Amino acid sequence: MYRYDDLDQAFVNERVAEFRDQTRRFLAGELSEDEFKAVRLRNGLYIQRHAPMLRIAVPYGLLSSRQLRKLGEVARRYDRGVGHFTTRHNLQLNWPKLEQVPDILEHLASVQMHAIQTSGNCIRNVSADHMAGIAKDEVDDPRPYCEIIRQWSTHHPEFTYLPRKFKIAVTGSPEDRAASEVHDIGLHLKRDAQGQLGFQVLVGGGLGRQPIIGQVIREFLPLPELLSYLEAILRVYNRHGRRDNIHKARIKVLVKAVGIERFREQVETEWRASRDQAPRLEVAEVDRVRSHFTPPAYRDLPDIDAATGREPEFQAWYRYNTREHKIPGYRAVFVSLKRHGENPGDITSEQMEAVADLAERVSFGLVRVPHNQNLMLGDVRQDELYEVWKELRARGLAMPNIGTLTDMIACPGLDLCSLANAGTLGVAKQIQQRFDDLDYLYDLGNIEIKMSGCMNACGHHHVGHIGILGVDKHGEEWYQITLGGSVNGSTALGEVIGPSVPQKEVAATIERIVEVYRGGRRDGEQFIEMIRRVGIKPFKEGAYATHSEAA
Amino acid sequence: MRRILRRHEVVEDAWRLWGEGAADSDPVIVPLAELQKDTGAWVARKGALGVRLAPGECVESLGDVLPSLALVAVEFPNVGDGRGFSYGRLLRDRLHFAGELRAVGGGVKQDKIFLLARCGFESFELGETERADEAVAALRRYDVVYQPGAPIEGIRRQRFFA
Numbered sequence: 204m205y206r207y208d209d210l211d212q213a214f215v216n217e218r219v220a221e222f223r224d225q226t227r228r229f230l231a232g233e234l235s236e237d238e239f240k241a242v243r244l245r246n247g248l249y250i251q252r253h254a255p256m257l258r259i260a261v262p263y264g265l266l267s268s269r270q271l272r273k274l275g276e277v278a279r280r281y282d283r284g285v286g287h288f289t290t291r292h293n294l295q296l297n298w299p300k301l302e303q304v305p306d307i308l309e310h311l312a313s314v315q316m317h318a319i320q321t322s323g324n325c326i327r328n329v330s331a332d333h334m335a336g337i338a339k340d341e342v343d344d345p346r347p348y349c350e351i352i353r354q355w356s357t358h359h360p361e362f363t364y365l366p367r368k369f370k371i372a373v374t375g376s377p378e379d380r381a382a383s384e385v386h387d388i389g390l391h392l393k394r395d396a397q398g399q400l401g402f403q404v405l406v407g408g409g410l411g412r413q414p415i416i417g418q419v420i421r422e423f424l425p426l427p428e429l430l431s432y433l434e435a436i437l438r439v440y441n442r443h444g445r446r447d448n449i450h451k452a453r454i455k456v457l458v459k460a461v462g463i464e465r466f467r468e469q470v471e472t473e474w475r476a477s478r479d480q481a482p483r484l485e486v487a488e489v490d491r492v493r494s495h496f497t498p499p500a501y502r503d504l505p506d507i508d509a510a511t512g513r514e515p516e517f518q519a520w521y522r523y524n525t526r527e528h529k530i531p532g533y534r535a536v537f538v539s540l541k542r543h544g545e546n547p548g549d550i551t552s553e554q555m556e557a558v559a560d561l562a563e564r565v566s567f568g569l570v571r572v573p574h575n576q577n578l579m580l581g582d583v584r585q586d587e588l589y590e591v592w593k594e595l596r597a598r599g600l601a602m603p604n605i606g607t608l609t610d611m612i613a614c615p616g617l618d619l620c621s622l623a624n625a626g627t628l629g630v631a632k633q634i635q636q637r638f639d640d641l642d643y644l645y646d647l648g649n650i651e652i653k654m655s656g657c658m659n660a661c662g663h664h665h666v667g668h669i670g671i672l673g674v675d676k677h678g679e680e681w682y683q684i685t686l687g688g689s690v691n692g693s694t695a696l697g698e699v700i701g702p703s704v705p706q707k708e709v710a711a712t713i714e715r716i717v718e719v720y721r722g723g724r725r726d727g728e729q730f731i732e733m734i735r736r737v738g739i740k741p742f743k744e745g746a747y748a749t750h751s752e753a754a
Numbered sequence: 755m756r757r758i759l760r761r762h763e764v765v766e767d768a769w770r771l772w773g774e775g776a777a778d779s780d781p782v783i784v785p786l787a788e789l790q791k792d793t794g795a796w797v798a799r800k801g802a803l804g805v806r807l808a809p810g811e812c813v814e815s816l817g818d819v820l821p822s823l824a825l826v827a828v829e830f831p832n833v834g835d836g837r838g839f840s841y842g843r844l845l846r847d848r849l850h851f852a853g854e855l856r857a858v859g860g861g862v863k864q865d866k867i868f869l870l871a872r873c874g875f876e877s878f879e880l881g882e883t884e885r886a887d888e889a890v891a892a893l894r895r896y897d898v899v900y901q902p903g904a905p906i907e908g909i910r911r912q913r914f915f916a
Binding site for chain 1: 809833834835836837839840842843847848863865866869870872873883885895896897898899900901902903911913914915916
């Protein structure tokens with residue numbers, strides 16, 4: 204993984220010193236709420252319902268054991284011993300004390316971590332495929348380019364006060380595992396006819412109040428032009444994006460307003476005029492960053508059948524929680540943060556330390572943070588899987604449900620977030636309870652539930668096979684359900700099935716929906732495939748069949 | 755009295771604003787719209803001429819008159835509006851403005867001064883609550899940068915170059 208050089212380390216140290224001073228000025232009354240807000244957000248600090256919330260960046264979802272151990276230590280020392288992983292490679296601490304945040308940031312800097320630009324109207328933490336570097340179908344490892352983008356976007360002189368937040372995702376495989384089409388910019392690594400490396404560039408995707416799928420602005424951007432082209436897009440956006448209405452300020456609104464053709468023209472014109480003054484991406488620099496992502500020292504091992512003959516529980520875990528690896532003899536292992544009864548994405552300090560230790564022993568000391576609020580050990584020997592499973596199980600991290608209905612994504616919701624209209628954690632528990640029978644879950648196959656407590660869509664509800672959106676109805680928590688959304692393969696936005704349902708009815712409604720699937724599926728047909736085949740009508744009818752309270 | 759940070763010093767503003775009753779020989783800063791009403795007359799004055807550019811105004815429209823301007827004041831009306839950062843870059847990099855590039859308005863804060871300077875701004879109008887010593891020190895906040903930009907004294911390392 205990437206290791207800071209003197210420049211990177213000096214920068215985060217200086218940033219901590221700056222924020223320490225800003226916090227001091229705020230507490231001394233020298234900095235107004237408004238001014239402090241602008242700088243604290245750009246350092247990951249929100250003021251939430253009960254306390255501040257600190258969002259720590261895990262750039263493109265890659266952690267060393269040392270870093271994860273440090274996160275565990277920080278969560279224990281400055282919070283309540285629990286952290287929450289989000290859908291964009293961040294770890295959120297929900298109970299830090301404002302005056303201690305500079306100390307937390309100093310701890311993070313000591314292990315080459317930070318919380319820079321994890322919130323605020325600036326370029327956010329860049330995201331990537333959790334299978335980066337180990338997927339069989341990869342054109343190239345996206346992480347070196349993510350790191351380059353991280354550095355280029357950090358404390359950018361021109362683009363730190365944008366109209367609104369700005370999110371970039373990079374993928375290297377045909378299968379999009381990074382939700383790149385719902386990012387402000389999605390970059391897909393590809394090669395042109397001459398074998399040159401570059402990117403297909405998408406722009407204007409996003410969720411929130413106005414979910415839009417990104418559109419192709421450029422079919423092929425040669426790698427050396429990466430930063431100059433990003434600057435051209437950002438400059439057009441910074442100049443012309445709306446600033447009069449926070450809900451219309453994302454780049455997707457600008458792209459939609461002028462149309463992709465005209466927007467492309469503006470960007471290309473800007474690019475031609477500015478590329479000579481824009482940062483060049485030198486081969487030596489690309490090589491330098493790439494050299495940090497060379498494959499670990501894999502052993503020459505055969506593929507083995509690790510599951511046969513083992514207990515059914517292990518077999519289920521093997522099937523659902525491990526993934527194919529491009530190197531024979533290895534597999535990628537999901538560390539499930541979706542144990543029934545726990546908040547999706549939550550992890551305790553002890554668990555962080557246990558995963559860090561385990562990764563050191565069996566996965567080259569690296570831990571991945573996938574988009575789906577779990578963790579992943581990317582490079583585990585197949586002949587060590589059984590031992591790994593036993594250790595994870597002992598820590599409550601082996602719930603064999605990855606890809607099933609209870610591997611759901613959920614934002615923190617009303618319990619913690621000051622933006623939320625409704626709770627998500629209680630609904631998650633209700634769903635976990637109702638779908639607690641693993642055989643039933645396995646029979647349902649791959650179903651992705653994504654839940655947000657408000658329109659801001661941190662839980663990505665628009666792109667869940669089943670999307671759940673919390674709404675406030677005269678002070679009561681109700682839930683609107685969508686069907687047919689997806690991000691893997693073909694990105695699609697879900698359709699609302701009808702009136703929202705009260706809190707206590709959510710899990711029952713979902714059960715009626717999946718029963719429609721069980722009754723109507725063809726051989727081997729997955730839930731999302733059936734929706735695409737028959738539309739949402741039968742599901743809609745089933746969902747409200749015995750339910751009279753909907754309004 | 756307006757305080758201006760320039761060349762590591764905070765000094766009283768030598769410029770008058772349009773509407774402050776400047777004499778013909780006084781240096782004066784006029785809003786873009788006013789300048790465009792009668793560019794010839796403004797340029798023909800004896801005193802130095804500056805223009806004030808508000809967010810949303812077209813920086814490229816300054817093209818022809820730019821050689822006659824000794825100062826461009828770019829407005830940052832509040833904490834969040836960052837359009838002026840791009841205007842600064844465009845004025846320096848594309849329109850090759852070599853005069854004084856000044857950041858003005860309520861959004862000019864010590865926490866932004868370093869970034870503003872990297873975008874080519876060389877003078878900064880300080881609000882009443884801004885402390886002069888802290889504003890001067892802000893130009894030295896970082897000694898490493900990632901992106902290309904206007905040179906600042908004390909920067910020892912930079913990652914990307916144009």
